[in-house]
Amino acid sequence: MTILLIVSLILLLILLNVPVAYAMLGGSLLYFLTNDSFMNETLTQRMISGVESFPLLGIVFFITAGVLMNYTGITRRMLTFAKLVTGHLTGGLAKVNVTMSVLTGGLSGSNVADAAMQSKILVPGMVKKGYAPGFSAALTATSSLITPILPPGIALILYGYVGNVSIGDLFIAGIIPGLLLAVFLLIYVHFAAKKRGFEQVKEERPKITDVLVASKDALLALLLPIIIIGGIRLGAFSPTEAGAIAVVYALIIGFFIYREMTFKDLWLALKESILIIATVMIIIAAGTAFGWILTLEQVPQALTSSITSLINHPILFLLIIFVFLLIVGMFIEGNVMLIILTPIFIPMLETYGIDPVHFGIFFILCLSIGTITPPIGTIMFTTAAITKVKIEVFIKEVIPFWLLLIVLTLVIIFIPAISLWLPELLS
Structure with a gap:
């Protein structure tokens, strides 16, 4: 009964336009205030325990690194490289959009940051080239979803931390699905550009020397992604x-190679990083407190028992979870769902023989x-x-x-090797 009351309060606060993290904090506070078994400080202790973790420092560092990269000149150089590689093809700028998401996905780790950056630097150019503004925005939003799947996606770190799953394996497992999503998008925008008459005047095919210079830049x-993955797999660092x-x-x-960053840029980058990190950490703290309550009330165990008694086949289980996540994802932010649902789903995976890396x-x-x-x-x-x-x-x-x-999600459900082949090969 208490859990129903707390969930009802959270949903009410969300309907009143209260941010999800604060809605969860409100529900958690009600639980502790109405339960005489806990001290007043318990909620604070639970929240602090949620963010006081060495693995979570990875999120802090990768967010900071991604923001810093935008001030180094790397983003501009990568855009030049992407334009030379795909800009002359049918639907050139649309393909540049997808290519940039692949290239920057290994830097920012954040799909929101990727979407915001490309909305500013690519969409205006696409509209000038004749692309419909709505198509340009939708493509930019969708291509940014490559970012959380490719290493070092923040979502991969969160899932690995909460579910006690190898973050290194998750990083490697995301490579093929992330690239497959890029291929799907490239094929679609090629035919969409032809059908809708986007960018009819193509740019000249670049010279080999220009491509080599851009590649060098x-x-x-x-x-960076190669160094990260290689170092983790070789055991050089965590x-x-x-x-x-x-x-x-x-x-x-x-500071030393491109020499485009100033101390003023560093200060701005650090301030921007702190704002993003603070937002993520508040979500983690609130989600941890609420997740602890769910565990204490044995909600994961009850759900596991109920679901496993009704569903026998792992594929059917994944399909039902897929529909459930599509519906719930419309209303609750992804990182919050990761923190709340991961402890609930992980116990079910062993019952169905589903690899937690594949499930992640x-x-x-x-x-x-x-998110779209x-x-x-x-x-x-x-x-x-x-x-x-x-x-x-x-x-x-x-x-x-x-x-x-x-379609891509269904392919991953039915062909686990897409996400598991590389981790098994490199293990």
């Missing part, structure tokens, strides 16, 4: 230490779809606000991308 950025290395790497590039990629992809889905979709509102596209126009244009993401 972008090489330092492209090396995922958390890889984040610290990424920060140092960004500073060296900015599937889980994160499902939650990512919710009304009414709460964070990426949808971010791209629409920056590009000044009306939400109803965005929704109309994003429908084909939803279908594409659903």
